[in-house]
Amino acid sequence: MKLTTYSRNLAAAAVVGITSLTPAFAAEGTIKFGLCYDLSKAYTFITPQVAQAAQDLATLVNSKGGIGGHDIEVIVRDHGNEPQRGIECYEQLKREGVVVFDMLSTPVSIAVLPRVMKDKNILIQSLVGRGDAVDGSVFTQIFPVGPTYLGQAANDIAYIKEQFGGDMAGKKIGFAYLDYAFGQEPIHLLETLAEKEGFELALYPVPLPGSDQASVWTKIRRDKPDYVMAWLLAGGHVVAAKEMKRNGFPIDKYLSVNWLNEVDIANIGAEAAIGIKRGTNVAGGQDLPIIQKIIAEVYGNGKGAGPEEKIYDVYYNTGVGIYSAAFEAARLAVEQSGYPVTPESMKAGYESISGFDANGLFAPLTVTAADHGGGGKTRVEMWDGKTWVPQQEWTAAYSDLIWELVRESSSKFATE
Amino acid sequence: MSAEHQSGKTPVLECRNVERRFGGLVAVTGVDMTINRGEIFGLVGPNGSGKTTLTNAITGFYPPNTGQIILDGKDITGTKPHKVAAMGVARTFQNLALFNGMSVLDNILLGRHVHMNPGVIRTALYWWLARPEEIANREVVEEIIDFLQLESIRNELVDGIPIGLKKRVELARALVAEPHLLILDEPMAGMNQEEKEYMARFILDARAERGVSVLLIEHHMDVIIGICDRMLALNYGEMIATGVPSEVINDPRVVEAYIGVGHDA
Amino acid sequence: MFYRLSGVRHSSYVSDRRMFQVPADRNAVIILLMIGLAAPFLIPSLYLNSYVLPWLIWTAAVLGLNLVTGWAGQLHLGYAAVMAVGAYSAVHAARFGIPWEFALLIGGLSSSVIGSLFAFTALRVKGLYLALTTLAMQFVMDWVLTHSPTITGGSHASLQSPPFALLGQEITSDAGLYYVALGWCILVTIFMLNLKRTGLGRAWVAVREKDFAAAILGVNSFYYKLVAFAASSFIAGVTGAILVATFYFLAAPEQFAVNVSIQVLAMVIIGGLGSIIGSYMGAALILLMPGVVNQVFSAFAGLIGLELSIETLAHIPNAAYGALIVIFLMVEPLGLGKLYANIRDYLMIWPFDQLKK
Numbered sequence A: 001m002k003l004t005t006y007s008r009n010l011a012a013a014a015v016v017g018i019t020s021l022t023p024a025f026a027a028e029g030t031i032k033f034g035l036c037y038d039l040s041k042a043y044t045f046i047t048p049q050v051a052q053a054a055q056d057l058a059t060l061v062n063s064k065g066g067i068g069g070h071d072i073e074v075i076v077r078d079h080g081n082e083p084q085r086g087i088e089c090y091e092q093l094k095r096e097g098v099v100v101f102d103m104l105s106t107p108v109s110i111a112v113l114p115r116v117m118k119d120k121n122i123l124i125q126s127l128v129g130r131g132d133a134v135d136g137s138v139f140t141q142i143f144p145v146g147p148t149y150l151g152q153a154a155n156d157i158a159y160i161k162e163q164f165g166g167d168m169a170g171k172k173i174g175f176a177y178l179d180y181a182f183g184q185e186p187i188h189l190l191e192t193l194a195e196k197e198g199f200e201l202a203l204y205p206v207p208l209p210g211s212d213q214a215s216v217w218t219k220i221r222r223d224k225p226d227y228v229m230a231w232l233l234a235g236g237h238v239v240a241a242k243e244m245k246r247n248g249f250p251i252d253k254y255l256s257v258n259w260l261n262e263v264d265i266a267n268i269g270a271e272a273a274i275g276i277k278r279g280t281n282v283a284g285g286q287d288l289p290i291i292q293k294i295i296a297e298v299y300g301n302g303k304g305a306g307p308e309e310k311i312y313d314v315y316y317n318t319g320v321g322i323y324s325a326a327f328e329a330a331r332l333a334v335e336q337s338g339y340p341v342t343p344e345s346m347k348a349g350y351e352s353i354s355g356f357d358a359n360g361l362f363a364p365l366t367v368t369a370a371d372h373g374g375g376g377k378t379r380v381e382m383w384d385g386k387t388w389v390p391q392q393e394w395t396a397a398y399s400d401l402i403w404e405l406v407r408e409s410s411s412k413f414a415t416e
Numbered sequence B: 001m002s003a004e005h006q007s008g009k010t011p012v013l014e015c016r017n018v019e020r021r022f023g024g025l026v027a028v029t030g031v032d033m034t035i036n037r038g039e040i041f042g043l044v045g046p047n048g049s050g051k052t053t054l055t056n057a058i059t060g061f062y063p064p065n066t067g068q069i070i071l072d073g074k075d076i077t078g079t080k081p082h083k084v085a086a087m088g089v090a091r092t093f094q095n096l097a098l099f100n101g102m103s104v105l106d107n108i109l110l111g112r113h114v115h116m117n118p119g120v121i122r123t124a125l126y127w128w129l130a131r132p133e134e135i136a137n138r139e140v141v142e143e144i145i146d147f148l149q150l151e152s153i154r155n156e157l158v159d160g161i162p163i164g165l166k167k168r169v170e171l172a173r174a175l176v177a178e179p180h181l182l183i184l185d186e187p188m189a190g191m192n193q194e195e196k197e198y199m200a201r202f203i204l205d206a207r208a209e210r211g212v213s214v215l216l217i218e219h220h221m222d223v224i225i226g227i228c229d230r231m232l233a234l235n236y237g238e239m240i241a242t243g244v245p246s247e248v249i250n251d252p253r254v255v256e257a258y259i260g261v262g263h264d265a
Numbered sequence C: 001m002f003y004r005l006s007g008v009r010h011s012s013y014v015s016d017r018r019m020f021q022v023p024a025d026r027n028a029v030i031i032l033l034m035i036g037l038a039a040p041f042l043i044p045s046l047y048l049n050s051y052v053l054p055w056l057i058w059t060a061a062v063l064g065l066n067l068v069t070g071w072a073g074q075l076h077l078g079y080a081a082v083m084a085v086g087a088y089s090a091v092h093a094a095r096f097g098i099p100w101e102f103a104l105l106i107g108g109l110s111s112s113v114i115g116s117l118f119a120f121t122a123l124r125v126k127g128l129y130l131a132l133t134t135l136a137m138q139f140v141m142d143w144v145l146t147h148s149p150t151i152t153g154g155s156h157a158s159l160q161s162p163p164f165a166l167l168g169q170e171i172t173s174d175a176g177l178y179y180v181a182l183g184w185c186i187l188v189t190i191f192m193l194n195l196k197r198t199g200l201g202r203a204w205v206a207v208r209e210k211d212f213a214a215a216i217l218g219v220n221s222f223y224y225k226l227v228a229f230a231a232s233s234f235i236a237g238v239t240g241a242i243l244v245a246t247f248y249f250l251a252a253p254e255q256f257a258v259n260v261s262i263q264v265l266a267m268v269i270i271g272g273l274g275s276i277i278g279s280y281m282g283a284a285l286i287l288l289m290p291g292v293v294n295q296v297f298s299a300f301a302g303l304i305g306l307e308l309s310i311e312t313l314a315h316i317p318n319a320a321y322g323a324l325i326v327i328f329l330m331v332e333p334l335g336l337g338k339l340y341a342n343i344r345d346y347l348m349i350w351p352f353d354q355l356k357k
């Protein structure tokens, strides 16, 4: 009998193209997070780790009674990095009562942004989407907790300046970037900083998809920059490492954007990669209380949401970071306004996060109504052959300049 | 042959010293030919003698390398085929060139293209701008359909009809254009005697009723003798005889050319 | 029995050239139209605005591409680029304060101009070379969009679309936006239906099937190919603008990237070259199938208690969806439209064909 109803549902689902057949969860009273992710196309280098981290962290929190007695429910769907399907996913989950969304893809985040703003829901947008969304006064519903690429680039320059004893005059900084919006974004800032700090900026555009860098590195060999900052993605760093070796560029003068992980390191070779640097907003490695807890209490009890290897990846930490902040916001929301979590209470929850660092996982985070990024601190870490070693304290440099640029851009959005 | 058609000696088409080469091969050379208004003019010659090439030179597919093509007193040498069509030349192809995916009706309607002015806006506003034109041209088409007795297959896809009918449809398509000059490239190839007679009748009627001049390429000498006013024979691209059919046919060079290649006309 | 041709007699050329010859077809279309008009009251808003609305818009796009590829026979791999031109021109015009009616027109016309300028050079080559040239156009457009912040809206490359309005009336409701998409799709469909009975449509088919035969009938094939590109580009441009105005609400380069061009072409091919109903079906299959397969698959996995990782769950439907396309094309290489026509033709004589046996 049961089966017949079920198969009838299935048939109906097939006809209409959609189904609300949800496996029996802890029923009413959950706090839902909608993760519409690209699990099959361009972002697969990071989405499985982040999704798994979100689910594991939820399992951990739920095992301790959830948030104010309510379980966290993490719903993961695939949108294949297609704006159309991302919107579909958003609209569908919205009707299933989800108010907090995460698309973890720049094109899809951009595509759902107008809807989220109009519906007054909450969009987690860490590390993707438009960078000026940290301006909470304009992007009231968007929470890109963590640094913007602009902030990250500024912090990188601050780090390099530190290495030169505080004087960058006459130095040459190379910027190798994927030649589209993601890679182009920091250029304007870097040009401004070059003028301010007196260093010379050399631009090295890398054509998409980033696998052809031969001519770029020949130029770099000729130009001899003192440092190369690299706004490349995943495999792009592996190609860069090969080129560095061939062109005799020291790998320890290579400073990557946060998109470089253990998988890429393995492809470069753990030994060969020693000295490579990356900017990050979450600590790498597993020597962190929250990661240890997940290993012991979630995986120790066989409740992991995926294979345990995935934990040993800095993108897993990234995921734990994003969702530590999100769950903290939900906790504050329930504490302040009770259950259920509404977009308003979630927004208020986020905006009252203060000095939260998830036990050392990231820099103390303070989100305000004006700053949805939470301070934008990062630090540079170095691969030592086994793990990531911090090279400096958490910093947020040139904040005024960054905010000037952010406001310049967000004000254009506001007047649209 | 009714005399009136030969009397009015205004030339519709003149070929002057036409030559066409393909690489080293001289397909047609030194051809002088004049077709008068209302004339049915035969063009014969063994296989590969350059008959089709001459029509291609006239219609602009393969412009002559030397010489001139004069249509209604105007030099059209080297004019693009679609412009030649617009000047009133219609033709059928030896190997058929119908649009198989379309109905017989639509194929014939395409023959009216030169008299129509199709466009995007017209199509969008069909009811106001295109329909009157479509209907008016449809009437002309229906007349020809009637004339060539194609009513029963009007809505069939061309793909499915027998070859004899296809030839007739192609003739219909050429006729609806209301050309001054109609070029028929072996319209009776592969037809049985009865079909051939039908076709010959149609050609004669077309001239009688529509005053069209015809350049008829044919291997069947009986047809040529039966309906042509004058004719020209080619061999290896060169003219070997021209004049009234009864004389040309018996010209020793023509006989030799045909016997030489063993043609069974 | 439902479809009957016998007994249908035309007493004038007008009735003989009606859009739908078979009464059953006419009735079916009327019923579908009525469903289309009533949809906002019948269909939950989720389906309406995240499935039906984009489906209608993409169908209009597919019809536009089908015009140039299916009718005029010119392979076009840069269609999304042409849509982008229209989308960006219209959004910029609307942001400038120009009413949407005119903004859409501006979008369509700019696409048309760019599309034909491009075709003017590209049409000197044929077949695969033309396909490659159009693909090159797509890449040029991708490059221009990712390198012109003034067009695409600053370093984040997203350009907000002002609220859509017609006749001074702002349209923001799900139902309102849906009607806009429906209206446009119907207009394009009517145009395509008219093509079947006008000289323009015949000329395009002639150019596609045998250009030498077309020439001797007075059809200037270069000109008509150019017109095909211009008309198709106009449809692409307006469709791109409507897509942004009623669905995405902002324009971003990824919405018009090369994969989108390929996707629309896939819709055309799956639906069937030159088939109008096929265009609807092709758009539905390519656009909506991934979601359906996904849902059905996860439901099925849940049903038999299969424990799969989220990644596998995401990848298997993709494979299944690919297989489905291959199967469809194997069953009927001429596309879904032909498949439908076969069934319809069968029904046309059923049950009388049974008597013959």
Ligand SMILES: Nc1ncnc2c1ncn2[C@@H]1O[C@H](COP(=O)(O)OP(=O)(O)OP(=O)(O)O)[C@@H](O)[C@H]1O
Binding pocket: B022, B025, B027, B045, B046, B047, B048, B049, B050, B051, B052, B053, B054, B094
């Ligand atoms: N496009 C072409 N390229 C090269 N050679 C050609 C071309 N068209 C015709 N020829 C050659 O020109 C010569 C004349 O051919 P044409 O087709 O005009 O002969 P025909 O008199 O029409 O013969 P048939 O009775 O077989 O139709 C032939 O040798 C033929 O091979």
Ligand SMILES: [Mg+2]
Binding pocket: B051, B052, B053, B094, B185
């Ligand atoms: Mg011949």
